[in-house]
Amino acid sequence: xxxxxxxxCVILGLLSHEDLTGYEIKKRMDTTLKYFWSASxxxxxxxxxxxxxRGLATKREDMGSRRNKLxxxxxxxxxxxxxxxxxxxxxxxxxxxxxxxxxxxxxxxxIENALSHIExxxxxxxxxxxxxxxxxxxxxxxxxxxxxxxxxxLTVMFGIKTYRAYLEWCQDAQKLLEDNGG
Amino acid sequence: xxxxxxxxCVILGLLSHEDLTGYEIKKRMDTTLKYFWSASxxxxxxxxxxxxxRGLATKREDMGSRRNKLxxxxxxxxxxxxxxxxxxxxxxxxxxxxxxxxxxxxxxxxIENALSHIExxxxxxxxxxxxxxxxxxxxxxxxxxxxxxxxxxLTVMFGIKTYRAYLEWCQDAQKLLEDNGG
DNA sequence: CTTACCATGTAAGGCGTTACATGATTCA
DNA sequence: TGAATCATGTAACGCCTTACATGGTAAG
Numbered sequence: 322x323x324x325x326x327x328x329x330c331v332i333l334g335l336l337s338h339e340d341l342t343g344y345e346i347k348k349r350m351d352t353t354l355k356y357f358w359s360a361s362x363x364x365x366x367x368x369x370x371x372x373x374x375r376g377l378a379t380k381r382e383d384m385g386s387r388r389n390k391l392x393x394x395x396x397x398x399x400x401x402x403x404x405x406x407x408x409x410x411x412x413x414x415x416x417x418x419x420x421x422x423x424x425x426x427x428x429x430x431x432i433e434n435a436l437s438h439i440e441x442x443x444x445x446x447x448x449x450x451x452x453x454x455x456x457x458x459x460x461x462x463x464x465x466x467x468x469x470x471x472x473x474x475l476t477v478m479f480g481i482k483t484y485r486a487y488l489e490w491c492q493d494a495q496k497l498l499e500d501n502g503g
Numbered sequence: 504x505x506x507x508x509x510x511x512c513v514i515l516g517l518l519s520h521e522d523l524t525g526y527e528i529k530k531r532m533d534t535t536l537k538y539f540w541s542a543s544x545x546x547x548x549x550x551x552x553x554x555x556x557r558g559l560a561t562k563r564e565d566m567g568s569r570r571n572k573l574x575x576x577x578x579x580x581x582x583x584x585x586x587x588x589x590x591x592x593x594x595x596x597x598x599x600x601x602x603x604x605x606x607x608x609x610x611x612x613x614i615e616n617a618l619s620h621i622e623x624x625x626x627x628x629x630x631x632x633x634x635x636x637x638x639x640x641x642x643x644x645x646x647x648x649x650x651x652x653x654x655x656x657l658t659v660m661f662g663i664k665t666y667r668a669y670l671e672w673c674q675d676a677q678k679l680l681e682d683n684g685g
Numbered sequence: 686c687t688t689a690c691c692a693t694g695t696a697a698g699g700c701g702t703t704a705c706a707t708g709a710t711t712c713a
Numbered sequence: 714t715g716a717a718t719c720a721t722g723t724a725a726c727g728c729c730t731t732a733c734a735t736g737g738t739a740a741g
Contacts, residue, residue, distance in 0.1 A: 326700080327601070334608035344720050357603040364701055366722055388709065388720060400611070407605050407612035411620060414600045419509070419593045421539040421661055426516035427654035429582070430589035435654065438593060464683070471683050472609035472617065475676050479603055482675075486668035493664075494657050501646070501653050508728080526692050543730055548694055570692065570737065 325406045328360055328368045329377070333403040336378060336395035338469065343369050343391065353473070356453070356480045369393055377402050424494075432498050439498075443491035446484050453480045507588045510542055510550045511559070515585040518560060518577040520651065525551050525573065535655070538635070538662045551575055559584050606676075614680050621680075625673035628666050635662045 335341060335349050343366050350360055372378040377399035383390035395403070420442045427435040460474040517523060517531050525548050532542055554560040559581035565572035577585070602624045609617040642656040 327604070328700085331604060334604070334611070337608065337611050342720075343722085354604075354607065357598050357600040359597070361702055362720095362722075363703070363724095370722095390720070403608070404611055407608060408616050410623060411601045411605060414602050414624070415541070416539050416598055418539040418596045420596050421658050422509070422513060422516070422536070423589050423593060424654055425536065425658050426519065426585070426589060427657070428649075428651035429516070429519050429586055434590050435657075441592060442596070467610075469610035471679060472606055475609070475617075475679065476603050476607050478675055478679075479669075479672050482668040482672040483665055486664045487661075490661050490664040493660055497653060497657065497660075510728085524692075525694090544692095544694075545696095545731075546729055552694095572692070 325402075325409075326368070327358075328364050329372060330403065330406045331358060331360065332365065332368055332372065332393075333377060333395055333399050336393055337400060337403055340392050340394045342383075342393065346393075356449075357476065372399065436495060436498055439491050439494050443488060446487045446491075450481070450484045450488075453477055453484065457481060507584070507591075508550070510546050511554060512585065512588045513540060513542065514547065514550055514554060514575075515559060515577055515581050518575055519582060519585055522574050522576045524565075524575065528575075538631075539658065554581065618677060618680055621673050621676050625670060628669045628673075632663070632666045632670075635659055635666065639663060 331350070331354070332346055335346055341349070343362070346369075347360070347362060347365055350358065369378065369380070373380050373393070377396055379394050379396055381392050381394070383392050420438055423430075423438050424435055456477045457474065460470050460477060464470050464474065513532070513536070514528055517528055523531070525544070528551075529542070529544060529547055532540065551560065551562070555562050555575070558578060560575050560577050563574050563576070565574050602620055605612070605620050606617055638659045639656065642652050642659060646652050646656065
């Protein structure tokens, strides 16, 4: 214990909500979790087989479909494992913002380039914010249907707060560079 | 090109400001850059030797000290390499927030535990925010001394904005869980 | 004199991505 | 019929951290 691989925990977390295929797990990550986590097929599929081998999940073929679907289900041991991890203190949160890195060294590249990095960053955030706002509305409308929903809402609220802070920063940053030009 | 390793770029960026030893580079990262980047000795020292081998930096022994200091200096080629990377568009910014991950699966662990993760997160942020505010004051007081300072200030402002957003979110999140209890 | 910090480095191993490989199905 | 999407997986490789190994120096 204490050596829980994050990829295992994310997968078990998703399986704790519903049975899923590896492909569906990847999709969940690319939509719901992408604001604070990510993973590739190259880590998901091997992890799934590993979870089965350790008895934390089971695998079955989907009989109701013509595709080669492999559906994974969390076991009781899997739930225990997940719960144990969830109650452990957070080890580390990390940010790897290339934008900030490039900006930190902005003096080497000139103001125009720095401004363009800020602009790109802002545009990306502006494009994604509506999805978060939409998710917030949906979740607020069905908070009572499932106790899990308030936890999803929490993470969406986090995204909205930080994205708005990012956008404010973009404006402040642009102003600073322009007023302080050359 | 386009395959610039980030560790090389960070090091060159730091060396573009002043000559440094590997140890000092690590220190800069752990103080100034830690809000958006990190690296260990195990990646810094090999990268330094590699940069020298590629002619992007030079190494010399510090004669003025009794210690075995190895001081690195960026070369013109190194500056070119850095500049090229700086003008390239940002490839990816990424967040790996274990706190958010654990919260997303909060339904499996119960409200008390979720609240405790939020509290720990908030405490960590509250502890770090004063350092950022202090840095902001210092930088504002010497903005004119060096054109690089405004870029440092930019990243500090980013930290302050986002940390304040985090703290606001902590309050909202606690309220949501408490009002929506059990 | 001993603790903390300065200072450099390597080896093993973990973790993950990218690229590749394959093929079915759905929809326009 | 061809493109997009569904669906699963492996192999190679890259990058980094952790733990280890070593020793000097400053300060109390």
